Amino acid sequence: MRNNETVMNYLNSNEFQPPITSNFPLAQVLSSMQDGVVVVDKEGTIVYANPSYTRILGVPVNRVIGRHMRNVERDARILTVLKTGRAILQEPIFLKSLGVELVADATPLYNKQGEIIGGVTIFKKSGEVVQFYEALRRLEVVKTEQPTYQERDEAFSHVVGEDKNFLDLIHRAAQAAKSPATVLLSGESGVGKEIFAEAIHKCSERADKPFVKINCAALPDSILESELFGYEEGTFTGAKRGGKCGKIEAAQGGTLFLDEIGDMSLNAQTKVLRVLQEREFERLGGHQTIRVNIRVIAATNQDLKLLVKKGKFREDLFYRINVIPLNIPALRERRQDTGPLVRYFLHQCEQVYGKKLTIDESIITNLESYHWPGNVRQLRNAVEHAVVFSKGSSIRFDAFPEEIKEHLEADMGEAHSLREEMGDNVSDTTSECEKILEALKQTNYNRSKAIELLGISRRTFYQRIKKYGISL
Numbered sequence: 054m055r056n057n058e059t060v061m062n063y064l065n066s067n068e069f070q071p072p073i074t075s076n077f078p079l080a081q082v083l084s085s086m087q088d089g090v091v092v093v094d095k096e097g098t099i100v101y102a103n104p105s106y107t108r109i110l111g112v113p114v115n116r117v118i119g120r121h122m123r124n125v126e127r128d129a130r131i132l133t134v135l136k137t138g139r140a141i142l143q144e145p146i147f148l149k150s151l152g153v154e155l156v157a158d159a160t161p162l163y164n165k166q167g168e169i170i171g172g173v174t175i176f177k178k179s180g181e182v183v184q185f186y187e188a189l190r191r192l193e194v195v196k197t198e199q200p201t202y203q204e205r206d207e208a209f210s211h212v213v214g215e216d217k218n219f220l221d222l223i224h225r226a227a228q229a230a231k232s233p234a235t236v237l238l239s240g241e242s243g244v245g246k247e248i249f250a251e252a253i254h255k256c257s258e259r260a261d262k263p264f265v266k267i268n269c270a271a272l273p274d275s276i277l278e279s280e281l282f283g284y285e286e287g288t289f290t291g292a293k294r295g296g297k298c299g300k301i302e303a304a305q306g307g308t309l310f311l312d313e314i315g316d317m318s319l320n321a322q323t324k325v326l327r328v329l330q331e332r333e334f335e336r337l338g339g340h341q342t343i344r345v346n347i348r349v350i351a352a353t354n355q356d357l358k359l360l361v362k363k364g365k366f367r368e369d370l371f372y373r374i375n376v377i378p379l380n381i382p383a384l385r386e387r388r389q390d391t392g393p394l395v396r397y398f399l400h401q402c403e404q405v406y407g408k409k410l411t412i413d414e415s416i417i418t419n420l421e422s423y424h425w426p427g428n429v430r431q432l433r434n435a436v437e438h439a440v441v442f443s444k445g446s447s448i449r450f451d452a453f454p455e456e457i458k459e460h461l462e463a464d465m466g467e468a469h470s471l472r473e474e475m476g477d478n479v480s481d482t483t484s485e486c487e488k489i490l491e492a493l494k495q496t497n498y499n500r501s502k503a504i505e506l507l508g509i510s511r512r513t514f515y516q517r518i519k520k521y522g523i524s525l
């Protein structure tokens with residue numbers, strides 16, 4: 054077995070191959086390996102080396118085939134393996150002549166009679182091993198740091214999101230829920246403050262008691278007060294006979310959710326402050342003091358500290374409600390949640406419209422880069438719009454509302470070139486990630502060259518790098 058052809062016969066012979074691979078060209082498998090592979094016969098003569106051998110060591114294959122291993126690498130471990138019949142695994146090696154550090158596995162090869170017929174060394178550059186363990190470590194970190202969807206408290210199961218900070222927020226909200234403390238939810242309109250408030254209630258000891266919501270912005274002052282505190286019969290014209298129980302009383306034992314608290318008048322604020330401090334109040338026109346046991350969750354999309362500075366919000370009330378502040382980030386600050394939310398809303402629409410529609414991953418990728426001023430609410434409405442106006446079995450990008458369609462159209466050109474450059478599988482995010490890694494590898498991690506090779510914009514490139522957690 055002194056030349057390559059004989060080696061191929063040898064590698065493909067029934068003696069050498071386990072039956073399962075007998076239909077596969079084993080030499081091709083070896084050629085495609087990123088690790089260097091070198092095979093010696095039982096005398097120690099090199100009978101095969103794969104292309105990675107040359108890539109790693111810089112030595113052409115035809116310069117070593119047929120030579121004795123001793124003359125190529127005097128202390129090669131495989132020579133010891135041939136003598137002892139015992140494998141040497143994960144052995145660090147420094148090849149002085151080439152100045153290369155390797156990690157190698159040297160293993161004997163046997164025939165069916167159990168006789169040694171040769172040996173194989175499989176090796177990597179030690180730098181590649183470090184990278185490999187680095188990648189494993191990152192995988193571990195991702196696994197340990199990101200609680201999974203299933204791990205979240207059942208009460209938060211309808212709060213969709215996978216972004217790490219968002220998951221942390223859910224975790225903190227669930228912890229806060231177990232305490233009686235007042236929670237202040239802040240965040241732009243449509244980020245999910247109400248759904249968080251409901252989840253906190255469901256996660257709390259008060260879950261089987263009422264959850265009562267009042268929107269402080271929607272009502273004029275006088276009505277807000279009567280809604281909150283209730284009234285006695287005959288307090289004002291049009292008052293109901295027998296009076297009316299207010300929202301605070303209705304929340305007895307449960308949770309009162311004061312939505313848009315920043316819009317409450319100073320007068321109403323003073324009264325609410327008393328309820329928070331003393332847990333008691335009187336109905337409008339009433340003299341009887343009513344004691345309540347309620348948990349308060351407040352929400353706002355305004356900067357309450359600024360309102361305090363401007364004299365529009367009572368400072369003492371601010372400190373009363375700001376016990377556990379939870380800020381819900383805008384959707385554009387957690388773009389990776391777009392996909393899970395879209396799929397969740399599609400599923401909801403399926404129940405309502407009886408239409409089962411799929412969505413191309415490239416549309417989701419483009420939706421991720423939209424700025425979503427109306428946050429999750431706007432996304433939910435957009436998906437519903439698209440479901441209504443899509444024909445066939447998949448969501449079409451032109452079925453989205455006008456402002457989003459414009460954005461998608463602008464981005465589509467770019468995505469198109471990405472797809473053309475990368476092949477049809479770009480809709481598969483795994484393959485997209487692989488293509489980017491491949492481009493980086495091919496360009497020796499030169500970002501500009503990788504961007505050029507992929508045919509995408511710098512912005513898209515960095516978005517994907519962030520999305521797939523690729524470290525540069």
Ligand SMILES: Nc1ncnc2c1ncn2[C@@H]1O[C@H](COP(=O)(O)OP(=O)(O)OP(=O)(O)O)[C@@H](O)[C@H]1O
Pocket residue numbers: 211212213214240241242243244245246247248249312354397429430433
């Ligand atoms: N993380 C989420 N998972 C699933 N649905 C969500 C999520 N966030 C928001 N939604 C949905 O988006 C819509 C808007 O959410 P919500 O009403 O809770 O927002 P908000 O911050 O209270 O808005 P506003 O400030 O305008 O009152 C709702 O239909 C809600 O169910």
